[in-house]
Amino acid sequence: MLEKIMNMDRRIVFILAGLAVVIPTLLPVSLPITVSEPTQKLYDYIDALEPGSTLMMAFDYGPSSLAEPEPMAEAVLKHCFDKKVKVVGVTLLIDAVTLADQLMQKVAEEKGAVYGEDYVLLGYRPGGFQVILGMGSEIASIFDNDYAGKPLSEIPMMENITNYEQISLLLDLASGSTVELWITYANAKYDLTIAAGVTGVIVSQMYPYLQTGQLVGLLPGFLGAAQYEKLINSSGKGTAGINTESFVHLLIVGLVIIGNIAYFMTRQRGES
Amino acid sequence: METLGIWIAAFLTLCIYSFLYRDNPFYRFAEHLFVGVAVGYGIVVQIHQGFIPFAWRPVETIISGEASPMDFIKLIPIAIGMLFFARLSPRHTWLIRYPLAILIGIGAGAAIPNVLQADIFAQVRGTLTPFSQLGTLGAGEIIGAALMVIGVICTLTYFFFSVEHRGAVGGLSKIGIAFLMIGFGSAFGNTVMGRVALLIQRVDFLIEDWLGTIF
Numbered sequence: 001m002l003e004k005i006m007n008m009d010r011r012i013v014f015i016l017a018g019l020a021v022v023i024p025t026l027l028p029v030s031l032p033i034t035v036s037e038p039t040q041k042l043y044d045y046i047d048a049l050e051p052g053s054t055l056m057m058a059f060d061y062g063p064s065s066l067a068e069p070e071p072m073a074e075a076v077l078k079h080c081f082d083k084k085v086k087v088v089g090v091t092l093l094i095d096a097v098t099l100a101d102q103l104m105q106k107v108a109e110e111k112g113a114v115y116g117e118d119y120v121l122l123g124y125r126p127g128g129f130q131v132i133l134g135m136g137s138e139i140a141s142i143f144d145n146d147y148a149g150k151p152l153s154e155i156p157m158m159e160n161i162t163n164y165e166q167i168s169l170l171l172d173l174a175s176g177s178t179v180e181l182w183i184t185y186a187n188a189k190y191d192l193t194i195a196a197g198v199t200g201v202i203v204s205q206m207y208p209y210l211q212t213g214q215l216v217g218l219l220p221g222f223l224g225a226a227q228y229e230k231l232i233n234s235s236g237k238g239t240a241g242i243n244t245e246s247f248v249h250l251l252i253v254g255l256v257i258i259g260n261i262a263y264f265m266t267r268q269r270g271e272s
Numbered sequence: 273m274e275t276l277g278i279w280i281a282a283f284l285t286l287c288i289y290s291f292l293y294r295d296n297p298f299y300r301f302a303e304h305l306f307v308g309v310a311v312g313y314g315i316v317v318q319i320h321q322g323f324i325p326f327a328w329r330p331v332e333t334i335i336s337g338e339a340s341p342m343d344f345i346k347l348i349p350i351a352i353g354m355l356f357f358a359r360l361s362p363r364h365t366w367l368i369r370y371p372l373a374i375l376i377g378i379g380a381g382a383a384i385p386n387v388l389q390a391d392i393f394a395q396v397r398g399t400l401t402p403f404s405q406l407g408t409l410g411a412g413e414i415i416g417a418a419l420m421v422i423g424v425i426c427t428l429t430y431f432f433f434s435v436e437h438r439g440a441v442g443g444l445s446k447i448g449i450a451f452l453m454i455g456f457g458s459a460f461g462n463t464v465m466g467r468v469a470l471l472i473q474r475v476d477f478l479i480e481d482w483l484g485t486i487f
Contacts, residue, residue, distance in 0.1 A: 014292045021468075021475045067473030068466065094317050095310070126322040129382060144325065180390075185382070188389040200466030204459040211420075212398025214390065221462070222469045241472050248468045 002269075005262040013255065020251045024244040031243050038210055039227040042195045042217025045169060046076065051084035053168040054161055058182065059091045059100035065175035065199055066099055071225035071238035072197035073103055073173050079232050081111035081118060086157055088167070089121040090143075092131060092178050097124045101147060116155045123147030128178075132185040136164050136192075164192045169216070173197045179206060183214050197224055275485050282482035285474050327353070399424055423451040 035043075046055065057076070061069040080087050089100050104121055113119055122143040125131050134142040139162060145151045152158045160166060170192050172179045179196045186192040197219035198206055209215045219228060222245055225238025287302035330346040333339045352374060358367035402409060402417035409417070429441060430448030437445045 011293060017468075017471070018475075021472055022479070025472070025475055025479055065470070067469040094314050094321075097317075124317065124321050125325075126318055129379075133382060184386045184390040188386045188394070200462040200464075200469060203462045203465075204455065208395060208398070212394050214394055214398075221465050222472075223465075237473075237476070240476070241469060244472050245465065245468055248472075249465070252464060252468075 002262045002266050005258060006266055016251055016255075017248060020248045021244055024247045025240075028240065029243055029247075030239075031246055033226050033230050033239065033242065035227045035230060036220070036223070038215075038218035038220065039224050039231070040217075042076075042171075042197075042219060043079070043228060043231045045193075045195065045216050046079055046085065047083065049083060049085050049168050052086065054086045054088060054166055055080055056088045056090060056167045056170045057100075058170060058172040058174070058178065059089060059096045059103075060093050060172055060178035061099070061175040061199070062093055062095040063099065067241070068199045068221045068225065069173040069175060069197055070099070070103060071222070071236055071241065072219045072228060073100075074107055074236060075225060075228040075232055075234065075238065076171060076197070077104065077107040077119075078111060078234055079228075081107065081113045082232070084118075085168075087119040088157075088161065089119065089123075089147075090131075090135075091124045092128055092181070093176075094124055094126070097121075097147060116150075117157055120155055120157050121147040122152075129181055129185045132181060133189070136186060136190040138163055164190045167192060170194045171197065174202070175199045176202070179209070179215075183209055187214055195219075278481050278485055282478055285478060289474075422447070427451050 049055070055076075057073065059069075059073065077087060079085075087104070089104055091097050091100055101121055104119055105115075107113070108115065108119060122139070123146065125142050127134075127142075131142055139158075140152050143152060146155060164170075164186060170182060170186060172182050172194065174196060175198070179194075179198060179202075182192075182194050182196075187194050193216055194214065195217040196206055196209075196215055198221070200221035203218075203220040206215060206218055206220075210218050219225060222238055222241040225236070226242040227238075229236050229238045284302045284305070287298040290296055291299040327350050330339075330343055331350065333343055334347070352371050355367045355371045358364040399420055402413065402420075406414065426444045426448035428448070429444040430437075430452065432441075435441050
């Protein structure tokens with residue numbers, strides 16, 4: 001039996017993981033969600049913004065990693081539109097701009113937000129840190145027009161937004177190392193207030209910045225999305241996802257424990 | 273049209289997941305298609321969002337005679353950037369050193385002060401600040417602050433190779449390894465969370481969107 005466990009075909013693990021995802025998706029179960037301090041901080045910061053303030057949202061994730069950042073973006077956009085906080089969308093990643101466009105349009109339609117007055121999508125420009133530094137001097141020097149090609153001078157919302165001085169918060173929704181770029185070039189150089197919503201893979205790297213106050217809030221993966229959805233009373237893909245994820249985590253923890261017990265027992269037998 | 277898109281996405285998703293059973297032609301087809309589409313899309317977006325606004329349009333403005341004297345300055349970085357193409361000619365390859373030198377110089381000049389500020393000064397301050405507020409901290413926060421300082425010192429000791437890791441240095445180094453292992457464990461756990469999230473999103477798509485077009 002122990003040998004069977006130790007030599008278990010990895011495809012059985014895949015099937016079990018698949019079932020642990022499919023069954024809770026078909027038969028949704030609602031598990032309690034506790035809001036963590038980093039998520040609460042971000043919510044409180046945005047909630048305290050005056051109507052008419054501006055939040056810059058960096059959609060730094062691509063189609064291959066949208067599972068976690070997109071529900072976060074949706075929840076924060078809903079909160080901003082409810083609070084009449086204006087949103088400027090940008091991205092440092094080449095493949096994110098169409099995702100950002102679709103999502104902003106969808107949430108704006110739902111909340112009755114008007115393009116050019118309540119939100120604008122600047123889009124993508126190549127360069128990474130040069131884009132961040134350039135916007136610190138003058139946004140129009142990098143984005144002379146928005147994603148649709150309309151000159152910024154013709155967009156009412158952008159009349160009084162020239163650089164980071166008019167941005168109350170930058171929220172980077174990231175699946176890579178862009179948060180560090182924003183912290184290094186926008187926070188350190190221009191003192192721009194920054195928060196992040198990141199995929200689970202890079203959450204650990206973010207905690208040092210949170211502890212020092214370089215990040216004012218943090219949404220960690222699906223959990224962060226679910227917690228933010230709870231705070232704005234609007235269940236979405238984050239809540240559904242974290243419920244399903246909990247079952248997979250239980251399965252993985254169980255497999256790790258069984259695997260370790262089998263390993264040590266087999267080793268003990270070998271020694272004796 | 274939307275239904276067709278959903279079916280194509282579902283087919284490609286299943287092609288990619290078929291790799292979990294074993295490598296097969298369906299997986300390779302989807303993989304090659306993804307690489308090709310991604311590269312093609314990337315080139316088109318770079319041309320539209322980078323080359324046209326920053327290189328082509330300024331030149332066009334100058335050619336059309338509508339340029340102000342300041343617009344002519346933009347020709348300098350464009351000309352320097354063009355030197356990258358010198359690589360195509362073996363006789364002129366050396367010219368590529370100039371744009372590379374400028375890029376490296378600007379990159380280093382912009383990065384060094386900001387990285388020092390963001391990743392060294394701010395982190396050191398964040399590590400030590402709690403000790404200046406000891407009177408206002410609870411027991412848990414004090415323990416956390418002390419653990420952080422111990423972790424930083426021990427982990428840095430582990431990466432200090434100028435002294436042999438024996439005696440006190442060896443002890444600190446071993447504690448440093450323990451902190452590193454805890455860090456790796458946390459990173460691994462979060463990575464599992466991230467990967468499972470990707471699976472959940474795809475399964476949700478297959479059940480809600482794809483099967484939704486059938487049933």
